[in-house]
Amino acid sequence: xxxxxxxxxxxxxxxxxxxxxxxxxxxxxxxxxxxxxxxxxxxxxxxxxxxxxxxxxxxxxxxxxxxxxxxxxxxxxxxxxxxxxxxxxxxxxxxxxxxxxxxxxxxxxxxxxxxxxxxxxxxxxxxxxxxxxxxxxxxxxxxxxxxxxxxxxxxxxxxxxxxx
Amino acid sequence: xxxxxxxxxxxxxxxxxxxxxxxxxxxxxxxxxxxxxxxxxxxxxxxxxxxxxxxxxxxxxxxxxxxxxxxxxxxxxxxxxxxxxxxxxxxxxxxxxxxxxxxxxxxxxxxxxxxxxxxxxxxxxxxxxxxxxxxxxxxxxxxxxxxxxxxxxxxxxxxxxxxxxxxxxxxxxxxxxxxxxxxxxxxxxxxxxxxxxxxxxxxxxxxxxxxxxxxxxxxxxxxxxxxxxxxxxxxxxxxxxxxxxxxxxxxxxxxxxxxxxxxxxxxxxxxxxxxxxxxxxxxxxxxxxxxxxxxxxxxxxxxxxxxxxxxxxxxxxxxxxxxxxxxxxxxxxxxxxxxxxxxxxxxxxxxxxxxxxxxxxxxxxxxxxxxxxxxxxxxxxxxxxxxxxxxxxxxxxxxxxxxxxxxxxxxxxxxxxxxxxxxxxxxxxxxxxxxxxxxxxxxxxxxxxxxxxxxxxxxxxxxxxxxxxxxxxxxxxxxxxxxxxxxxxxxxxxxxxxxxxxxxxxxxxxxxxxxxxxxxxxxxxxxxxxxxxxxxxxxxxxxxxxxxxxxxxxxxxxxxxxxxxxxxxxxxxxxxxxxxxxxxxxxx
Numbered sequence: 001x002x003x004x005x006x007x008x009x010x011x012x013x014x015x016x017x018x019x020x021x022x023x024x025x026x027x028x029x030x031x032x033x034x035x036x037x038x039x040x041x042x043x044x045x046x047x048x049x050x051x052x053x054x055x056x057x058x059x060x061x062x063x064x065x066x067x068x069x070x071x072x073x074x075x076x077x078x079x080x081x082x083x084x085x086x087x088x089x090x091x092x093x094x095x096x097x098x099x100x101x102x103x104x105x106x107x108x109x110x111x112x113x114x115x116x117x118x119x120x121x122x123x124x125x126x127x128x129x130x131x132x133x134x135x136x137x138x139x140x141x142x143x144x145x146x147x148x149x150x151x152x153x154x155x156x157x158x159x160x161x162x163x164x
Numbered sequence: 165x166x167x168x169x170x171x172x173x174x175x176x177x178x179x180x181x182x183x184x185x186x187x188x189x190x191x192x193x194x195x196x197x198x199x200x201x202x203x204x205x206x207x208x209x210x211x212x213x214x215x216x217x218x219x220x221x222x223x224x225x226x227x228x229x230x231x232x233x234x235x236x237x238x239x240x241x242x243x244x245x246x247x248x249x250x251x252x253x254x255x256x257x258x259x260x261x262x263x264x265x266x267x268x269x270x271x272x273x274x275x276x277x278x279x280x281x282x283x284x285x286x287x288x289x290x291x292x293x294x295x296x297x298x299x300x301x302x303x304x305x306x307x308x309x310x311x312x313x314x315x316x317x318x319x320x321x322x323x324x325x326x327x328x329x330x331x332x333x334x335x336x337x338x339x340x341x342x343x344x345x346x347x348x349x350x351x352x353x354x355x356x357x358x359x360x361x362x363x364x365x366x367x368x369x370x371x372x373x374x375x376x377x378x379x380x381x382x383x384x385x386x387x388x389x390x391x392x393x394x395x396x397x398x399x400x401x402x403x404x405x406x407x408x409x410x411x412x413x414x415x416x417x418x419x420x421x422x423x424x425x426x427x428x429x430x431x432x433x434x435x436x437x438x439x440x441x442x443x444x445x446x447x448x449x450x451x452x453x454x455x456x457x458x459x460x461x462x463x464x465x466x467x468x469x470x471x472x473x474x475x476x477x478x479x480x481x482x483x484x485x486x487x488x489x490x491x492x493x494x495x496x497x498x499x500x501x502x503x504x505x506x507x508x509x510x511x512x513x514x515x516x517x518x519x520x521x522x523x524x525x526x527x528x529x530x531x532x533x534x535x536x537x538x539x540x541x542x543x544x545x546x547x548x549x550x551x552x553x554x555x556x557x558x559x560x561x562x563x564x565x566x567x568x569x570x571x572x573x574x575x576x577x578x579x580x581x582x583x584x585x586x587x588x589x590x591x592x593x594x595x596x597x598x599x600x601x602x603x604x605x606x607x608x609x610x611x612x613x614x615x616x617x618x619x620x621x622x623x624x625x626x627x628x629x630x631x632x633x634x635x636x637x638x639x640x641x642x643x644x645x646x647x648x649x650x651x652x653x654x655x656x657x658x659x660x661x662x663x664x665x666x667x668x669x670x671x672x673x674x675x676x677x678x679x680x681x682x683x684x685x686x687x688x689x690x691x692x693x694x695x696x697x698x699x700x701x702x703x704x705x706x707x708x709x710x711x712x713x714x715x716x717x718x719x720x721x722x723x724x725x726x727x728x729x730x731x732x733x734x735x736x737x738x739x740x741x742x743x744x745x746x747x748x749x750x751x752x
Contacts, residue, residue, distance in 0.1 A: 001429075001430060053348070
């Protein structure tokens with residue numbers, strides 16, 4: 001069995017924990033629980049003939065008061081960068097995170113999730129607005145943890161990138 | 165180009181000649197020849213393979229396990245087919261081994277059952293186990309867990325072999341009956357906590373070395389590529405820490421290449437499982453370690469102290485008893501009780517007025533470390549045990565007492581002179597309380613004169629008469645029957661006294677009769693009644709030849725205290741007064 005460490009990063013309240021919960025347990029909870037430090041889950045994913053166990057590090061969201069702790073990223077094989085489609089400011093946080101990731105992990109498989117696609121009417125930006133983050137267009141997904149849209153697809157995509 | 169063309173020409177010629185050869189062979193040997201040839205070739209191959217098959221198997225087996233893997237389904241199918249088609253053959257083959265195997269399995273199961281039962285009885289019904297069950301119930305934890313905690317000094321319950329960078333678990337091992345959270349999550353979380361600690365408190369440090377919660381400790385040691393963590397129940401013994409370091413070194417030495425190139429694939433490191441298993445140390449508490457030496461020493465010291473105090477006390481008690489014996493052996497003293505308060509010892513004693521002063525006695529007795537005081541009470545004459553030894557010693561006689569008809573007789577035995585016996589009967593201690601009565605065993609010294617003998621008899625009779633009371637019926641001057649009989653004895657004694665007068669040079673001067681009445685009734689009536697009682701005796705004595713010249717009588721009425729029983733108040737008494745060479749006497 002191959003074990004890989006995956007880090008969920010993004011601004012606070014973009015839905016990182018909800019995405020992990022949806023992916024691992026197929027559950028969505030309306031209540032908001034802020035993550036302090038890091039929360040770890042695991043899930044085995046089958047891609048083709050390969051099985052891979054993902055150790056998913058759900059790292060606390062960053063804001064004006066909390067910076068991303070680079071030590072949590074150490075040894076990661078893939079990054080899931082999450083932004084909130086209803087909050088344009090989360091793009092700025094994502095850019096900051098991207099910079100830290102580049103600095104500490106270099107070129108590492110990364111996917112970008114624009115979350116809360118169930119609230120598309122309230123979206124403040126579109127996929128084109130994320131180009132500056134430098135994530136390949138194929139690796140950008142519009143997701144909804146609430147409606148379970150593209151969540152598993154996105155994780156599997158990252159697994160493919162990690163294994164390739 | 166020319167070369168190529170020439171090669172093609174050669175090939176076509178070879179093919180043609182081969183075809184011709186084939187056709188010629190068919191024409192000469194017929195169709196079956198081909199089949200024979202093919203069969204021969206196959207047979208040759210079979211013979212060739214059979215010759216080297218065993219060696220080939222052997223060689224392949226020494227290289228890897230692939231042959232067994234490939235053969236397994238074939239053998240399974242073969243056995244399956246064989247059982248279906250010829251079950252009796254398999255039965256015959258396994259029969260010799262199935263019997264012993266079943267017997268062994270049954271005996272092992274029975275032995276296990278007995279062992280389990282014994283263990284269950286030992287661990288369920290002992291006082292210790294009941295106490296543990298109670299404590300486990302109080303703490304709200306399962307009995308098994310509590311029992312384990314009580315019996316182990318330490319136990320490495322789980323080992324984590326973690327990739328240092330990513331926190332990915334490479335391998336883990338855990339002790340039997342231990343059920344923890346997912347080791348993958350634990351190892352990742354441990355790494356995260358370690359990262360957090362490093363971020364918070366300094367990058368230079370190696371990170372967390374020990375995490376402790378309750379009686380479970382997590383000790384962590386980092387190597388260049390991996391982190392090893394032990395979950396230890398119980399004390400963190402140095403052996404455990406040493407084992408952690410050894411394991412860390414061993415894993416890095418054995419898997420340095422794999423760890424350097426680790427990409428998340430744990431398969432190349434799967435053999436580390438056995439190494440981890442070997443490091444699951446357990447040490448049970450030994451009996452010697454569990455002995456409560458402090459309590460044992462405390463109890464021992466307490467016993468020694470109690471023993472010392474008991475010893476000291478017994479010595480003191482012996483000394484006290486020795487002194488009590490000393491006091492009791494002193495004439496006229498008798499110990500009633502003793503009291504010890506601090507270093508003050510007080511003897512409460514009876515003391516005869518004739519005994520030596522208590523200050524002299526006090527000087528005789530001593531106990532080191534104690535102040536001694538004697539608290540003396542003047543002994544009553546009724547305390548015969550106090551007086552008799554004194555009197556017996558003084559008069560060199562054997563003395564005892566006997567109560568007869570309301571009087572206390574002093575029974576005298578031994579060898580005495582009449583004078584000594586007389587002096588005894590005149591002794592104030594004797595005369596006031598006893599009636600001297602010589603016993604049959606009393607022997608007089610040979611030189612005892614008739615006069616002495618008579619005098620002794622005379623004195624004894626006077627005392628007997630003077631100490632006799634005569635009792636009357638209620639409000640009457642009628643004598644009670646018992647007193648009437650007494651009166652007969654007294655009359656005989658009086659007559660004997662008159663006979664003894666010339667022998668003893670004594671002379672009876674007066675025989676007075678005094679009457680008494682009880683307090684009931686009027687005073688004058690009581691005086692009259694008492695006079696009547698006295699006169700009755702007066703008349704009876706006179707009527708029995710007792711000289712009327714010597715007889716006087718009077719009644720005194722009710723004179724007794726109210727504490728005297730009324731039947732004893734209704735009485736009269738006779739008193740003999742006589743005169744000897746020495747003077748007047750009444751025998752007292």
